[in-house]
Amino acid sequence: MNRNPIRTFGELVARARRDPPPRMVVAAAGESAAIRAAVAAHHQGLIRPILVGECERIRRIAGQQDLCLDGVELVEAPDPITASAVAVRLAHDGEAELLMKGLVRTKDFLRAVLSPEFGLRGGGALSHVALFESPDRSRLILLTDSGINIRPRFSRKVAIVRNAIALAGALGIDEPKVAVIAAVETVELPTMPATLDAELLRRMAEAGQLGRCVLDGPLSMDNALDRCTAEVKGLVSPVAGQADIVVVPDIETGNAVYKTIRYVAGRDLAGVVVGAANPVVTTSRSDSPQTKLYSIALGVLMSLHSP
Amino acid sequence: MKHTLSCLVRNQPGVLARVSAAFASKGINIESLAVGETEDTNVSRVTIVVVGDDRTVLEAEEQCKSLDVVIELEDLASEEYFARELLLIKVRIRPETIPRVMQVAELFQARVIGLTDRALTLELASDHKAIDAMLKMVRPLGIVSMARSGQIAIPAGDEDEGEMAIEPESHPYVWRTGRSGAS
Numbered sequence: 001m002n003r004n005p006i007r008t009f010g011e012l013v014a015r016a017r018r019d020p021p022p023r024m025v026v027a028a029a030g031e032s033a034a035i036r037a038a039v040a041a042h043h044q045g046l047i048r049p050i051l052v053g054e055c056e057r058i059r060r061i062a063g064q065q066d067l068c069l070d071g072v073e074l075v076e077a078p079d080p081i082t083a084s085a086v087a088v089r090l091a092h093d094g095e096a097e098l099l100m101k102g103l104v105r106t107k108d109f110l111r112a113v114l115s116p117e118f119g120l121r122g123g124g125a126l127s128h129v130a131l132f133e134s135p136d137r138s139r140l141i142l143l144t145d146s147g148i149n150i151r152p153r154f155s156r157k158v159a160i161v162r163n164a165i166a167l168a169g170a171l172g173i174d175e176p177k178v179a180v181i182a183a184v185e186t187v188e189l190p191t192m193p194a195t196l197d198a199e200l201l202r203r204m205a206e207a208g209q210l211g212r213c214v215l216d217g218p219l220s221m222d223n224a225l226d227r228c229t230a231e232v233k234g235l236v237s238p239v240a241g242q243a244d245i246v247v248v249p250d251i252e253t254g255n256a257v258y259k260t261i262r263y264v265a266g267r268d269l270a271g272v273v274v275g276a277a278n279p280v281v282t283t284s285r286s287d288s289p290q291t292k293l294y295s296i297a298l299g300v301l302m303s304l305h306s307p
Numbered sequence: 308m309k310h311t312l313s314c315l316v317r318n319q320p321g322v323l324a325r326v327s328a329a330f331a332s333k334g335i336n337i338e339s340l341a342v343g344e345t346e347d348t349n350v351s352r353v354t355i356v357v358v359g360d361d362r363t364v365l366e367a368e369e370q371c372k373s374l375d376v377v378i379e380l381e382d383l384a385s386e387e388y389f390a391r392e393l394l395l396i397k398v399r400i401r402p403e404t405i406p407r408v409m410q411v412a413e414l415f416q417a418r419v420i421g422l423t424d425r426a427l428t429l430e431l432a433s434d435h436k437a438i439d440a441m442l443k444m445v446r447p448l449g450i451v452s453m454a455r456s457g458q459i460a461i462p463a464g465d466e467d468e469g470e471m472a473i474e475p476e477s478h479p480y481v482w483r484t485g486r487s488g489a490s
Contacts, residue, residue: 154409190420199422200405207402 005172006301007139009268009294012131012171016297017045018304022097024281024296025050027087027104027112028080030057032065033285034102037292039067044293046300050096052077052087053103080104084112091278092118097303100281100296113276120276125149125159128282129167130254131270131298132261134225141225142168142176142245143261146254147282148273154197157247158210161201163274164245165213167298170305178205179224179243180217181253185235187218194218194249201247213245214238221246221257262291270294272302279303309338310364311390311460314353314371315378318344322376326353329371335359339392339457350378354390354459356435387463393456394431394438397421399449408448415441426451 006012026038029051035058038049050073051058062069075090077083084104091099099120101109113120128147131140144164149156161178168176180198187195198217205215216239222229227241248254261267268290273280279302283292316322323342330337338356345352357364364382372380383390394417398408412419412429415437421428431441435458442450 153413155406155413158406187422189422190418193419196419196422200400200409203400204402204405209402209405 003172003174005139008133008137009140009270009290009297012140012270012294012301013044013046013297016300016304018300019045021045021047022300022303023048023050023095024098024100024299025052025075025087025090025096026100026102027052027109028077028083028102029053030061031103031285032061033283033292034100035062035067036065036289037283037296038100039069039072040289040293041296042071044297046293046297047098049073050075050087050090051102052083052090053080054078081108081112084109085115085118088112088115088120089118091120096278098279098281098296098299100299101283103285106282109282113273113280120278120280122275122277124163124275125156126273126275126280127160127163128254128271128273129164130258131171131294132267139244140171141243142171143254143257143269144245144247146248146251146258147271148251150251152250154200157197157201158204159275161205161210161213161215161245161247164247165211166305167272167274167302168244170302173244175212175214176244177239177242178210178213178215178217178245178247179219179239180215180247181221181224181249182218183220185218185220185223192218197249216240217247219243268294270298272298274302308361308364308384309356309358310361311383311388311458312353312355312357312368312380313383313388313460313462314355314380315345316351316353317376317378318349318351319376322351323353325374325376326355326371329374330355330357330367332370333359333363333367335363335367339455341457341459343459352459352461354457356458381462383460383462388460389463390434390458390460391432392435392438392458394433394441394453395420395428396431396442396445396453397426397428397451398445399425399451400427404448408445411441411444411448414444417441 024047030053041047042049052075055074055076077086090096126148127145130143142164145160180201182194187199195218216237223235223240224243230240279299281295281299283295335357340355342353417429417431420430
């Protein structure tokens with residue numbers, strides 16, 4: 001297996017292809033964006049889709065959109081909550097390797113994912129990891145958590161970092177450089193608790209408590225991503241300017257960074273929920289078709305590395 | 308039985324010693340004692356937590372009330388009250404115990420106010436049960452040093468305007484019973 005780090009989205013899609021492709025079950029698939037994403041990923045050879053929802057509606061939408069459902073399995077479920085439960089149960093029972101959210105509220109979907117009876121609890125906390133290409137498109141950078149954990153406490157941040165390191169491993173980054181983001185580089189108490197979390201994470205990483213990684217923080221975003229800035233500011237850090245993983249303090253920061261990359265820089269991203277037994281793809285309807293495809297490819301790659 | 312006493316006294320030297328002596332003379336150990344100014348800078352509130360049988364504590368309370376510097380004394384057991392204590396504690400940290408220390412801080416909503424190479428300083432303002440519970444959890448992790456303020460307390464309900472112990476703008480003080488306070 002090629003263990004070189006994946007550096008671009010094109011490479012991500014290429015490396016995610018398998019024969020046969022893994023099965024991806026889509027919960028509440030009765031909407032055009034979800035059907036289109038699943039069918040596109042199927043045509044790219046990334047997955048074998050299982051669409052759970054109102055079959056008649058799925059067929060009608062596919063017909064209207066000229067989407068071919070050959071090779072796509074349909075499973076009937078009358079409403080989004082039931083569809084989520086059916087989809088999660090299929091993954092739980094080993095009938096699918098990854099899961100994707102369709103037209104269902106995130107909280108209803110995650111309730112099924114976390115069901116103690118048939119859910120996909122992986123023993124740790126769930127977190128969202130987004131992926132984007134560096135400005136010079138020379139490497140991929142992971143951003144976490146912009147989608148699940150609202151204001152994570154310290155212990156949750158430990159889990160978020162570990163989840164991201166695991167995903168970095170799936171991308172061939174064996175010893176990722178992790179930047180824990182704050183607004184400044186020094187611990188400011190009690191005014192900036194994110195700086196304390198960053199410093200404590202740094203101490204844990206230094207002692208090998210977070211697995212194989214090089215972690216530094218608190219670091220501001222410019223120092224984490226831009227080597228020239230770090231040099232100008234005289235910052236000495238093994239991570240400065242070379243971060244593979246960017247850990248933001250809360251969901252507001254993560255969400256803003258994600259959408260700035262998308263809508264200001266005009267770049268595509270990928271995103272996946274990790275920490276569950278199976279990777280979970282939760283794209284938004286407003287995400288571009290490319291973002292959806294890359295997200296599925298990321299989920300596939302993650303599924304190949306799941307224990 | 309534990310009693311929380313709220314005592315309004317004149318803000319002048321030697322008052323604390325006289326109040327303490329009233330309890331000591333009855334053989335009652337003061338568990339905590341906290342004093343600070345009230346809305347009237349001439350008056351201080353002393354919150355005293357004592358443990359003793361009800362009768363002896365009552366005798367000590369009466370003795371305390373008889374002091375000319377004591378304006379009012381209430382045993383808060385008879386009514387609802389808000390009570391808080393401040394804890395400042397320095398807890399030892401090692402890389403492997405950091406999550407545990409932070410978990411305890413988060414559980415009790417203690418603020419982290421300081422960090423050194425070997426310790427985190429936490430601040431917790433809460434009732435004494437929560438403070439005791441947190442101390443129990445951090446003790447195995449290693450307490451470097453700590454300080455407790457002693458409990459402060461204030462009745463929860465509205466003050467009765469008709470029975471106000473202290474006239475807002477005037478002195479001398481008036482007892483709840485209407486007796487003139489000594490000046």
